[in-house]
Amino acid sequence: AQSVTQLGSHVSVSEGALVLLRCNYSSSVPPYLFWYVQYPNQGLQLLLKYTSAATLVKGINGFEAEFKKSETSFHLTKPSAHMSDAAEYFCAVRRYNFNKFYFGSGTKLNVKP
C-alpha cells in the first residue's frame, strides 16, 4: 500500500532563510511524486513532480525537490523564503497506471518578516 508522511505539520522560517519541507513515502515500487501548494481559500496547485527522468526536480516559484530512493524521501526546498511562500504544502504519491493519489497530511509554512 502507498502512504506519504510529511514530518512537521507547521514549519516557521524567517524571510530569506532556507525552506525545507520533508516528505517520505512508502512504496514497493518507485512511485511518481508530486508537491502541491495551497494558498488560503484556494485549490491545490502543482509545484513540481518527479517522473524518474531526473532525481533533482525544479518547480515553480524557486522550489525544488530531490528524489532519494535509498531514503524513500522527496523533500522540498527553497534557498530563500519569501513572504508570499506562506501556504500549506502537500506531498502526494501515485503509482504508474493507478488513478489514485495519496496525499500527506500537509505542512503549513509560516514566513516571518
Added chain:
Amino acid sequence: DTAVSQTPKYLVTQMGNDKSIKCEQNLGHDTMYWYKQDSKKFLKIMFSYNNKELIINETVPNRFSPKSPDKAHLNLHINSLELGDSAVYFCASSQAGGPNNEQFFGPGTRLTVL
C-alpha cells in the same frame, strides 16, 4: 480559461437538507475526483470516475452520491446533510495512465451545515 471549475463556491445550509455541488473540467481529462478537506487541512479522497465509470469509492456514507453525465462533468449530491459534512470539497481531474499525469484541482466548495 478555468481548467477545473466548481459551483457554488460557498454553500450554507441547514441540517437535513439535500444539496449538490457541480464540477466541470475543460482539460480533456478522462478521470475526475472528489476530495473532502477537513478543518485540519487533511485531504481525503471520496470518489473517482474514469470515463463516467466509478473506479474509487472510499467508504463514504450512502448519503453522498456522485454522478458523471460525461467525462467532463462530475457532480456530487449529498442527502440529509449532517454537521460533520461541513468541509471544503475539491474536485480534481487527471489523465489516466502515463507516468506523471498530475491532478488539477478546482477552487473548492466550502460547505457549512448549521
